[in-house]
Amino acid sequence: MKRFLIKFLLPIVILFVGAAVFNLLRMTKPKALPVEQVEKVWVVDVETVNQRSASPELSLYGRVETPRIPKLRSALTAEVLSVPAREGKRAAKGELLVALDPRDAKLLLEQREAELASARADIDSERKRHENDLDSLKNEKTLLDLTRRSVTRMERLQSSQVASESLLEEARQNYERQSISVRSRELAIRDHETRMARLQARLRQAQAQRDLAALDLDRTRITAPFDGKVAKVQIAAGDRVRPGDPLVELYDDQALEVRAQIPHRYQDQVASYLNEGKPLMAQAGGARLVLDRLASMVSAGRGGVDGLFRVEHGAERLRVGSFLNLTLTLPPENQVILVPYSAIYGTDRVYEMVDGRMRLARLERVGEATDSDGRTRVLARSEELVDGDRLIVSQLPNAIEGLRVKTADDIAP
Template structure:
């Protein structure tokens, strides 16, 4: 069978072969041009990459002796306050001071109506006068009885002597029996009268003692009445501030009712909890007779405080022990005020004060030697805050010597061997950081 000829298919094959040939031609031309550029281009010399220098600040080491400080928050209170109560049942006549008022010791605060106690005092005074008069009467009777006793003894003696005479005459039959009986009866009566008088005389000391007891009782009632009258004038027991007022003029109050409360400002103190380990240091200083001082700034005035004592136990809900700092009497300060205290701890030797960002991982600083960093392991001794509020970390290390340059910049890439460009830091640029308890 004779093959058939298809012109369209042949044309398509020629187009395909022509496209491939054109692509190869273009690629060859591009390759030749690239080789020509490389062959005729200038030869570049290799460059060395320079190590980066980090600009940092440093300070020269000067180890000194310094007292670490701890910042604690306490509340102003007083070690004693008095709730004044009514000593008598009476009506409130005047209230002379209000809550928050400052009062001086001995100053009248509340005046009670004294009409009732004056009547009671007059009655007690009259009862005392009556008892004293009764005692004087008994003493007069006693004196009279003593005087009459001499006469009774004399009459009884005469009666006995008369009886003896009549008995002698009767024995001689010179008188009748009836006469002797009359004389004997008279002598017996005289003896009875004398015995009765002597018995009464012996009872007078008992009567006087009873009368004296009545006088003493009446005198006590008078003293109580006078004391009640004094209770109508309620006075301040000490200088301080009225912290509570419970009555008003016109109130009828009974004995024992609360009138007002006064806080003693001579016993002002700041109660501030401190960590247990810090409390041990403070107690050791107190036992050795070393003063522990604290300071704060209130209304722009720098105030000092001295540690008075420490509590003996950790109270429930607290992680520290209460410390009591004495406050000088000040009529301006209000009880309950929260006070921010900076407490000085026992002094430490050979320490260096650094800004907190100069300490890395709490146990490392960097020394600059020949413009390169070198890590130095340190002991974190404590913290210190000066009067201007500048916060520093106190560190110590046997590897640090006077004149060493320490990195004080905050450098996240700090590591041993890092190349730096050091600049001496200005001492006035000190960040003020607020802290509470020490974290060391």
């Protein structure tokens, strides 16, 4: 019995003692001190806001072109005798560019001049003929009167049995023949104006043909229509050209333009300046430009309207077809600030430093401008920023309003 009690109670005692020891250890263990959360402070660079008056600058990409770049073509079939034109060479107005063989043109001109002389001779002959018809009509009428009186006399004699019937018939035939002659002469006189009009038309046609032949002869010498530069030469001496074949391309280097796309967000502003007559200047490749006009059409898929810039100075540095980076200067804007690109998040968000924390502010972009150190910055205005505010210019990956920040000057040595 005793052995049974020991065997039954011993495990219970052991469990009780173990539980008591566990509770004693738990109650007497040292208490852990609470871990203090330390907020991270980001070191940033700041700039003091300084509102000013500044001219916005737009960076554009343009291409040099000209509205005056004719393609000179052959007007006749001929062989090329010589080509004084050279690509890239400057040509004065009237200077010979291409000479074609003039022999065929000269022969044709001589033929047309002969036809013209023939037409003039025909007119002179018609005038003389008309004068002769007028003079002859008087004689014809006199003869008609004589034959009429002869018929009357023969009729009287025949009734008196003095003249024979055959003589009377002969007198009547003479009268009829003379009558026909008079009517023919009168018809010729009446038809004079018609014949003269026909001959005058033939004369004008001959003159036109002669002038056209003379023009073709002149066209054997292809000359520069204005002062400019030779862009392309497409033939060589000895070639045979036909009407319409291209010969030389020439462009007016004093009428150069630069076409550049102006973004949509500046389109209305730029158009307003143009309507007000305000000059909009630009610089490109050492040349000075002025915005002359805006294109009347916008192609599908384009992000803006094309502006056409007139070259005021430095045209000799530009080449048709070359691409340029332009800097367009707009009229000054008041109460604007120069903001580094690194300070901008998205398109219009910046942060200022207030009591050691970041505070969000919104911007309205006006354009770009260059600071005194030659750096390009965003020109903007904001109703939430005033002079003296500390603008955070460091780009932080986790920028958010309320984030704790400090400057390098705030770090204790």
